[in-house]
Amino acid sequence: MRRISLFIALACMCSMALTGCGSSGSASSSLPTSSVADAQAGSADDMPDTPPVEVSSPESAGKLIMATEAGFKPYEYYEGTDIVGVDVDIAREIAKEMNMELVVEHMEFSAIIPAVDSGKADFGAAGMSITEERAQQVDFTVEYATSKQVILTKADSDIQTADDLSGKTVGVQLGTVADLALSEPEDFPGVKLELYNKYFEAVNDLLSGRIDAIVLDSLPAQELSKVNESLAIRDEEIFTDVYAFCVKKGNTELLDSINTVMQRLMDEGKIAEFTTNHLEE
Amino acid sequence: MIAVNELTKAFGGNKVLRGINETIEQGEKVVVIGPSGSGKSTFLRCLNLLEKPTSGKIIFEGYDITDPATDINKLRQKMGMVFQNFNLFPHLTVLENITLAPVTLELMSRESAEKNAAALLERIGLSDKAGAYPRHLSGGQQQRIAIIRALAMNPDVMLFDEPTSALDPEMVGEVLELMRGLANEGMTMVVVTHEMGFAREVATRILFMDEGLIKEQAPPAEFFSAPKNPRLQDFLAKVL
Amino acid sequence: MQFVDNFLTTLYKTVLAENRWRFYLEGIGNTLMMTVGASLIGIVLGILIAMIKTHHNNSGKMRFLNWLCNVYTTVIRGTPVLVQLLIIYYMIFSSASSSAAPYIAALAFGLNSGAYVSETIRGGIQSVDKGQTEAGRSLGLNQSQTMRLIVLPQAVKNILPALFNEMIMLLKETSVAGWIQVVDITRAGDIVRSRMWSFSPLLVSAVIYLVLVVALTSVQRMIERRLAASDRS
Numbered sequence: 176m177r178r179i180s181l182f183i184a185l186a187c188m189c190s191m192a193l194t195g196c197g198s199s200g201s202a203s204s205s206l207p208t209s210s211v212a213d214a215q216a217g218s219a220d221d222m223p224d225t226p227p228v229e230v231s232s233p234e235s236a237g238k239l240i241m242a243t244e245a246g247f248k249p250y251e252y253y254e255g256t257d258i259v260g261v262d263v264d265i266a267r268e269i270a271k272e273m274n275m276e277l278v279v280e281h282m283e284f285s286a287i288i289p290a291v292d293s294g295k296a297d298f299g300a301a302g303m304s305i306t307e308e309r310a311q312q313v314d315f316t317v318e319y320a321t322s323k324q325v326i327l328t329k330a331d332s333d334i335q336t337a338d339d340l341s342g343k344t345v346g347v348q349l350g351t352v353a354d355l356a357l358s359e360p361e362d363f364p365g366v367k368l369e370l371y372n373k374y375f376e377a378v379n380d381l382l383s384g385r386i387d388a389i390v391l392d393s394l395p396a397q398e399l400s401k402v403n404e405s406l407a408i409r410d411e412e413i414f415t416d417v418y419a420f421c422v423k424k425g426n427t428e429l430l431d432s433i434n435t436v437m438q439r440l441m442d443e444g445k446i447a448e449f450t451t452n453h454l455e456e
Numbered sequence: 457m458i459a460v461n462e463l464t465k466a467f468g469g470n471k472v473l474r475g476i477n478e479t480i481e482q483g484e485k486v487v488v489i490g491p492s493g494s495g496k497s498t499f500l501r502c503l504n505l506l507e508k509p510t511s512g513k514i515i516f517e518g519y520d521i522t523d524p525a526t527d528i529n530k531l532r533q534k535m536g537m538v539f540q541n542f543n544l545f546p547h548l549t550v551l552e553n554i555t556l557a558p559v560t561l562e563l564m565s566r567e568s569a570e571k572n573a574a575a576l577l578e579r580i581g582l583s584d585k586a587g588a589y590p591r592h593l594s595g596g597q598q599q600r601i602a603i604i605r606a607l608a609m610n611p612d613v614m615l616f617d618e619p620t621s622a623l624d625p626e627m628v629g630e631v632l633e634l635m636r637g638l639a640n641e642g643m644t645m646v647v648v649t650h651e652m653g654f655a656r657e658v659a660t661r662i663l664f665m666d667e668g669l670i671k672e673q674a675p676p677a678e679f680f681s682a683p684k685n686p687r688l689q690d691f692l693a694k695v696l
Numbered sequence: 697m698q699f700v701d702n703f704l705t706t707l708y709k710t711v712l713a714e715n716r717w718r719f720y721l722e723g724i725g726n727t728l729m730m731t732v733g734a735s736l737i738g739i740v741l742g743i744l745i746a747m748i749k750t751h752h753n754n755s756g757k758m759r760f761l762n763w764l765c766n767v768y769t770t771v772i773r774g775t776p777v778l779v780q781l782l783i784i785y786y787m788i789f790s791s792a793s794s795s796a797a798p799y800i801a802a803l804a805f806g807l808n809s810g811a812y813v814s815e816t817i818r819g820g821i822q823s824v825d826k827g828q829t830e831a832g833r834s835l836g837l838n839q840s841q842t843m844r845l846i847v848l849p850q851a852v853k854n855i856l857p858a859l860f861n862e863m864i865m866l867l868k869e870t871s872v873a874g875w876i877q878v879v880d881i882t883r884a885g886d887i888v889r890s891r892m893w894s895f896s897p898l899l900v901s902a903v904i905y906l907v908l909v910v911a912l913t914s915v916q917r918m919i920e921r922r923l924a925a926s927d928r929s
Binding site: 504506529530532533535536537539541543544545546547556557560561602605606609 | 825827828830831832833834835836837838841845846849850853
């Protein structure tokens, strides 16, 4: 009897997996550069006169996959099991405009650019700052927000400025501009850097005293200090940077579509609205 | 020196010793013979409590070794045991094998233990093997070293559990010769063996064990020429 | 040539640019420290547990300690080492500084290893001929002297290959130490990856592990051959 129930369970799992594959549409629509899918289907090596397979969902022509790291309120964060935030709101507008279904995928911050590059995701949206090095790997959209890097410490800490960080242990998220900046020993001498994958790990260690400070973007810092009253943001701005979404290099179609929507949202003041929404909650 | 009183031993449901009563006096050379399964090895191993009796008492030099309160380790220092499979320590040299116990138990300093060991090795003509490992030696050499390892503790009695049964025939002689020498020096010995020649020559008394009991005992001359117990007669007819 | 060119450029960017090899060096140092530390802790702990269980088996004493050992090995074998690491670092050593993380990790891996190694050691002790113990006891040595001087040395020789295997497994097991931000070989690859946004640093990490494991394995084979030879001669 037990063998049979095991077999049934396996059969159920297999069929679920298969239907999962089926409802994601054809192979061509799950290709990352979905707006380029039509062109590609034309050059497919198998039957050239077979049109791309229609997807199951009548409203959308395909999936638009957004890569993000959902630990960065207000830009992307978990509410229950859903990922929400400013970047998600913007992305939803983009998907609506392109008549596609938005799929938000959470991953490590440093995995986002490789994902966009390899085609695992269509675009990256993660409060990501434009840097020269990154621009060599991906194409950035227009800037949609400015941010400053601030120092987050315990309220009773004696760290006030960037110079005070010398000799201290500072936490940053792996791969962020804060990480790259603080890794330059000439600019930040004597700083012992702790590299975290998730901000909440860094905050835990900050609260328990394992590290002395975290350097991160100001809005997320605000959110964290709201939740943890023993934390405070220092006055000093270490540097400012601008956010943009990123797409695979050469994917000009998608880039243009996103830029159009972004510009419109900025002109309509929508992005500011989104930001306020997520800060208030 | 050793008094055994109503000794029984059962392994699970199997009664191996069914009530042994015996006394062994100083200077005696008691040889125990009998068919396999008769319990002779078990009897011997009870004497130094390698086997715990199921019931009965064993008194060694006035101490009741079956009493759990007795310090058996101390008493075992006075009893030497020689095993069928030699049981030399393979990871130690010959010299270390001999000096291990005296030094660890702080009976002798390392120098005196080594001197003593050297003398014992000299006695058996194996002085050049002091630094060798047991695996480099023949069976006969190993067993002789096992014997002097036990002697190094200056025991009052030596117990031999079929000391030559695992040896190639040509090496049996050298071991028996050593044992004979010990006997001549006055060592109290209890020997379980199949070597009838040795028994005839060296024993002061021979015990015949069968089915867990001592069925007959006598000095060698009488034992071999005029056995009374029918089982013994049978046994002797087969082995002699 | 294009392929070789690409390969060399990638290699340069992965290892040499901006002193990225320093991360790998730190990673190798931490990984080796954790492996050796955990191996030693595991063996010591394993011997302790094996002795308690053997003693209890033989004499029925130490009932409480034996029960404790059983609970310990059951829990350790029933949970993933990563979960154990996180619990030890975040709950038990919650106030320890972050620079102690590699040592805490070594402890966690050692505690884990001990539960498995104890079985190996117990088997090793069991495999020593009973006659050895009998000879030792007959000479008047007590239980612990016999175990320490006669049985254990022989047991260890028997199980040396298995202990080496455990060390090689530990080398790879320590790769989860990055979860508590320890810069081991894997995490070093991660960090370089976050600056390079390609996956070639992971390949470098893999190659480093491979080299280390192959080196350890050949040392193990050499030791095994030496032991076999000395047994035969």
